[in-house]
Amino acid sequence: MTSSSFLADNWYWIVAAVGSGGMLAWQQIQGAAASGLSPSAAVLMVNKEKAQIIDVCEPTEFAAGHAVGAKNVPLGQIASGKGLPSNKKTPLVVMCATGVRANKAVAELKKLGHENVQPLAGGLRAWREANLPVEKA
Structure with missing residues (x-):
């Protein structure tokens, strides 16, 4: 053979x-x-801990659709701290379109001293799949 x-x-x-x-x-x-919070865990964090949702997408992506109440601070601007809560104890849920940039932003936010920062696993895609509210700017 x-x-x-x-x-x-x-x-x-x-x-x-x-x-x-x-x-x-x-x-x-x-x-x-897929590391990070599930959409339902993110909603609980917002409702129970008064977490702020930080969307690190570019402004054009953010304008096309984002989680209701999210604040846009593009990934490239995270290091400056501009647009972020001044109280570094404020819980933050960080999201982007798919979750990849959110993980990078979480690392940067922790370097800046933010204590309770979690990425949203799956990003806006997972948020939409969970039928959570999305708005356009």
Whole structure:
């Protein structure tokens, strides 16, 4: 039996192995991107702890749609502290379109001394999928 006939005779096992490995890798990637608050946990944080929603999208994205009551502070402006609550104990829920920029912003906000900062897992997409209110500027 040659190696080429082995591959030809067992191609379906090779495809299954590659496919299952790809699915496992995809789940790991999704799990890493999905860290943070669920939309329902974010709503509880806003309602019970008076958290402020900070949307770190660019102004054009923010104008196209954002969580009701969110304040727009683009990711590039986070380091300046402009537009952020002066009380660094104010709880913050940070969101963007998908959650990637929010995670970066959370790290930056913690460096600035904000104590209770959480990213919204899945961003505005997850917020909309949870049928939570969205407004346009």
